[in-house]
Amino acid sequence: MDLELKSYYEKALEKGLDESDALKDALKKSIEAAVHLYGDSSAGNLSETLCRSLAKELEELDKRDEEVLQYAFERLIETVQKPKEKEIERLIIEIDRLQRHLNTEEEELQRNLRELFIGIERAAEAVPAGLKELWKEALENTELSHVEGLGILTETIEAALVAALEEADDIESAIREVVRQVTHKALGEGILGAARIRAILTTILMKSSELAEATPNHAKEIIHGTVYGINDALISAVKQLKNRLHFAPEEQEAGYVNWNEMIRMLSRSDELYKEIINDVASKNSPFVKDILLGCADVIGDQFAELKRISTETIEIAKKRLSILAKEAVIKGTELKEQLTSEARKLGQKAWKKALDMAEAYKGKR
Numbered sequence: 001m002d003l004e005l006k007s008y009y010e011k012a013l014e015k016g017l018d019e020s021d022a023l024k025d026a027l028k029k030s031i032e033a034a035v036h037l038y039g040d041s042s043a044g045n046l047s048e049t050l051c052r053s054l055a056k057e058l059e060e061l062d063k064r065d066e067e068v069l070q071y072a073f074e075r076l077i078e079t080v081q082k083p084k085e086k087e088i089e090r091l092i093i094e095i096d097r098l099q100r101h102l103n104t105e106e107e108e109l110q111r112n113l114r115e116l117f118i119g120i121e122r123a124a125e126a127v128p129a130g131l132k133e134l135w136k137e138a139l140e141n142t143e144l145s146h147v148e149g150l151g152i153l154t155e156t157i158e159a160a161l162v163a164a165l166e167e168a169d170d171i172e173s174a175i176r177e178v179v180r181q182v183t184h185k186a187l188g189e190g191i192l193g194a195a196r197i198r199a200i201l202t203t204i205l206m207k208s209s210e211l212a213e214a215t216p217n218h219a220k221e222i223i224h225g226t227v228y229g230i231n232d233a234l235i236s237a238v239k240q241l242k243n244r245l246h247f248a249p250e251e252q253e254a255g256y257v258n259w260n261e262m263i264r265m266l267s268r269s270d271e272l273y274k275e276i277i278n279d280v281a282s283k284n285s286p287f288v289k290d291i292l293l294g295c296a297d298v299i300g301d302q303f304a305e306l307k308r309i310s311t312e313t314i315e316i317a318k319k320r321l322s323i324l325a326k327e328a329v330i331k332g333t334e335l336k337e338q339l340t341s342e343a344r345k346l347g348q349k350a351w352k353k354a355l356d357m358a359e360a361y362k363g364k365r
Contacts, residue, residue: 001038001049003030005057023063027072035079043080050076153200157182157207161226165211165218172221172228179204179229180236187237194265198276201230205280209288220291227277227295234273235306238266242313263317266310273306 008029012022034050041049054072058064124135160178168174186200208226212219265272274296281292 001034001053003034003050003053003057005030005054006061009061023061023068024071027068028075031072031075032079035076046080047076153182153186153203154207157204158211161208161211161222164225165215165222171218172225175208175222175225176229176232179208179226180232183230183233184236187233188240194272197234197265197272201273201276202280204230205276205292206283209280209284209292212288212291213285216287219288223288223291224295227292231273231306234269235309238269238306238309238313242309242316245313245316263314266314266317269310270304270307 005026008026009022012025013019015022017025031050031054034053035046038046038049058068058072120139124132124139127135157179160182161175164174164178165171183200183204187197205226208222212222215222277292277296281289281296284292
């Protein structure tokens with residue numbers, strides 16, 4: 001690689017630049033030209049080749065200076081990295097735009113969902129008196145199963161916890177049950193992915209922690225009920241997933257299950273829950289933190305049940321995945337055989353066509 005450093009240097013001097021500025025100008029231009037010319041090379045190979053030439057040509061110019069070398073290295077890095085940095089800036093802007101669009105769509109989705117429920121509630125006015133209570137109960141249960149989509153999970157769990165605290169005789173049992181219900185409904189709205197589970201459980205545990213902090217006399221009951229209620233909901237949700245995988249048709253599952261994500265989540269469901277508890281504990285006061293961590297320690301048997309049902313579900317998921325993979329291979333083989341057969345037919349037709357053309361050509365001669 002020839003950087004032509006001397007040529008650039010002499011031209012810079014002719015323009016009236018002093019030696020220092022002329023050398024910097026020459027380094028900048030020669031490096032930019034070399035990077036442009038050899039930009040397809042890997043960064044490592046490019047820098048090695050360029051720096052070998054740089055050392056040689058600086059020696060010829062009798063320029064031995066650490067500052068000069070550092071300037072050259074900086075220009076090399078800047079020149080190579082600039083396009084990537086611009087692309088990153090462009091992507092950041094694009095991500096920001098997409099995030100704003102996503103937020104708008106999510107708000108629209110929540111607004112539509114709220115309007116749907118408002119419409120259902122209004123329609124209750126025309127329902128016969130004997131059905132009104134049934135209608136109301138069905139609506140409330142449906143709304144409860146969409147608390148995450150409505151964006152009101154925080155408000156729902158807060159109201160449920162406060163109601164249980166104020167009205168129940170056995171606070172821990174009451175909170176355990178309402179937390180189980182709300183958590184199970186929220187988890188049931190979408191696919192059981194680690195990120196989604198973490199978001200839902202963190203929201204519920206944080207609200208429970210806030211209530212425990214505000215009512216220290218019942219803090220242990222509130223947190224114990226919440227931790228056990230969430231665990232009950234997780235076990236129930238995984239059992240539901242297990243049954244769905246066991247009985248649903250393969251073609252139904254193939255379309256919307258992220259198998260790898262699901263298996264990864266199930267393989268560490270108990271660890272994930274412990275991590276979430278520890279994370280929430282770290283964000284709370286020492287008083288609440290101690291209760292949360294203590295509760296996580298004594299719930300070991302329940303974690304074992306969650307682990308057991310998760311392991312069983314993984315086995316079913318792997319079997320289903322294996323079946324789907326085999327079917328895909330069979331379908332692929334069938335398609336390949338079909339294509340091969342078609343190719344043979346076309347090949348034979350082409351051969352016959354060539355023979356016919358050859359015979360026709362002979363006849364003309």
